[in-house]
Amino acid sequence: MPDPLDMLKERLVRAGVRPSSASRYVAELRDHLDDLAAEEMAAGLDPVAARRRALARLGGVDDLAAPMIADRRFQSRAATIPWAVFLLVPVLIQLAAVAATAFLLAAFTSPGAVPPWFGAAAMAARNAPGSVVPVLTAWAIAAIALRQRCRPAWSLLGIGTVACLGAMLHLAVTVPAAGRPGAIAVGVALPAAAHLLALLGLAAAPLLLVKAKARP
Numbered sequence: 001m002p003d004p005l006d007m008l009k010e011r012l013v014r015a016g017v018r019p020s021s022a023s024r025y026v027a028e029l030r031d032h033l034d035d036l037a038a039e040e041m042a043a044g045l046d047p048v049a050a051r052r053r054a055l056a057r058l059g060g061v062d063d064l065a066a067p068m069i070a071d072r073r074f075q076s077r078a079a080t081i082p083w084a085v086f087l088l089v090p091v092l093i094q095l096a097a098v099a100a101t102a103f104l105l106a107a108f109t110s111p112g113a114v115p116p117w118f119g120a121a122a123m124a125a126r127n128a129p130g131s132v133v134p135v136l137t138a139w140a141i142a143a144i145a146l147r148q149r150c151r152p153a154w155s156l157l158g159i160g161t162v163a164c165l166g167a168m169l170h171l172a173v174t175v176p177a178a179g180r181p182g183a184i185a186v187g188v189a190l191p192a193a194a195h196l197l198a199l200l201g202l203a204a205a206p207l208l209l210v211k212a213k214a215r216p
Contacts, residue, residue: 005029008061014149015069016079025068033058078148085144086158090137094165098129102184105173123173131199134166138203146206159207163199167191 005026012022036057040050058064068074078085138159145155168191174183 004055004061005033008064010149011061011065012068015065016076016148017068017074018076019147021074022068029058029064076148078144078150082150082154086141086150086154087161090141090158090162091165093137094129094133094162094169097133098169098171098186101129101171102186105184129171130166130169130195134162134199135202137162139206142204142206152207155207159203160200163203164191164196166199167196 008029009022009026012025013019017025033051033054036054037047037050040053041047045053072080141155141158141162144150145152168188170185170187170189172183172185172187
């Protein structure tokens with residue numbers, strides 16, 4: 001028989017309650033349930049009957065879930081402002097990553113001595129905003145959506161947006177040489193189909209894996 005308190009926690013999270021708040025609430029109810037069961041056993045019931053009676057005294061899943069769901073203080077940001085969690089913040093993270101990369105590289109693009117590692121660092125930095133950052137950001141979106149049992153619309157929109165933005169952003173770096181300054185250029189262009197499809201596949205991988213695992 002399924003544990004009613006496990007069912008309660010799932011109900012709360014799916015209704016938008018923060019997982020941490022749901023876990024804390026269920027833990028408190030478990031302690032209370034143990035106390036009620038102990039009272040029933042002290043009254044002469046066997047453990048199975050005592051737990052059944054204690055569950056009846058505690059209340060049904062719907063009754064226990066209602067006050068938590070109704071109290072907005074326990075609602076997660078993903079439930080109350082999904083457009084910010086799944087779309088606005090990820091886009092700002094990507095733009096901030098591009099700006100930070102360009103700023104850090106700019107410190108080494110003046111004429112003169114160039115660190116021996118700069119060429120490799122510039123290559124990695126050039127690829128990060130369009131490949132690494134969007135994939136990691138999309139995985140973070142998927143992790144939040146899966147943990148908080150969010151409806152897929154906003155999370156899928158966010159994953160698609162960060163993948164498209166990653167495929168459109170381009171960071172060009174010219175390594176400085178003697179008598180020639182380096183250059184950094186940030187541009188936006190139509191995404192290459194292969195790059196976009198690769199990003200979408202990698203970005204959506206966590207959701208696809210979880211869906212495949214959930215199949216009987």
